Amino acid sequence: DGGITQSPKYLFxxxxxxxxxxxxxxxxxxxxxxxxxxxxxxxxxxxxxxIVNDFQKGDIAEGxxxxxxxxxxxxxxxxxxxxxxxxxxxxxxSKSLGREDQPQHFGDGTRLSIL
Amino acid sequence: AQSVTQLGSHVSxxxxxxxxxxxxxxxxxxxxxxxxxxxxxxxxQLLLKYTTxxxxxxxxxxxxxxxxxxxxxxxxxxxxxxxxxxxxxxxxVSAPTFTGGGNKLTFGTGTQLKVEL
Numbered sequence: 001d002g003g004i005t006q007s008p009k010y011l012f013x014x015x016x017x018x019x020x021x022x023x024x025x026x027x028x029x030x031x032x033x034x035x036x037x038x039x040x041x042x043x044x045x046x047x048x049x050x051i052v053n054d055f056q057k058g059d060i061a062e063g064x065x066x067x068x069x070x071x072x073x074x075x076x077x078x079x080x081x082x083x084x085x086x087x088x089x090x091x092x093x094s095k096s097l098g099r100e101d102q103p104q105h106f107g108d109g110t111r112l113s114i115l
Numbered sequence: 116a117q118s119v120t121q122l123g124s125h126v127s128x129x130x131x132x133x134x135x136x137x138x139x140x141x142x143x144x145x146x147x148x149x150x151x152x153x154x155x156x157x158x159x160q161l162l163l164k165y166t167t168x169x170x171x172x173x174x175x176x177x178x179x180x181x182x183x184x185x186x187x188x189x190x191x192x193x194x195x196x197x198x199x200x201x202x203x204x205x206x207x208v209s210a211p212t213f214t215g216g217g218n219k220l221t222f223g224t225g226t227q228l229k230v231e232l
Binding site for chain 1: 124147149151156157158159160161164166167205209210219220222223224225
């Protein structure tokens with residue numbers, strides 16, 4: 001079955017620590033996205049990538065970093081500069097460039113908490 | 116810039132009753148509109164989408180939505196609620212605002228649907 005795999009499902013961060021959330025897709029999609037979800041605020045875009053070795057900041061990129069070395073993979077690092085990292089993080093992908101009518105497909109999320 | 120407003124952060128219905136979840140959008144260009152459902156601790160699943168053509172769109176699990184340009188609305192309905200419909204529902208709008216392609220989705224803040232016996 002094609003889909004998006006996020007790991008781990010639950011993650012805990014200590015003060016001053018960087019943590020990396022994994023996102024892998026086998027849908028052969030070009031575009032990938034990271035969202036942050038907080039109660040009552042919907043989804044907010046952190047970073048997105050249209051193609052390998054290229055990515056762009058979204059609406060709330062401060063304190064986060066990403067890489068896109070392979071088409072299938074788009075890991076998100078939550079750095080120590082992100083002072084309020086507790087949230088539910090969702091990774092998504094969509095089929096191709098310039099196709100705004102194509103839906104995004106989502107993974108099952110990673111819940112990050114502060115220790 | 117595009118935006119989405121979902122009226123009512125919480126909606127409660129009785130099992131078997133009509134479900135109506137409201138979504139209004141703002142977009143300077145013809146929009147693409149989506150409804151997603153999210154169950155606890157899971158990702159979002161596409162319910163239905165409007166791109167072009169017929170304004171009444173049917174989706175999975177018996178849901179449908181009607182695109183009304185004059186009202187800038189895309190309300191989600193289901194004739195008869197089932198206990199399994201209890202979840203959070205998100206309306207989203209897409210428009211060609213990205214440079215370089217792709218599709219940026221702007222989400223509403225969500226509506227939590229509760230279904231009571």
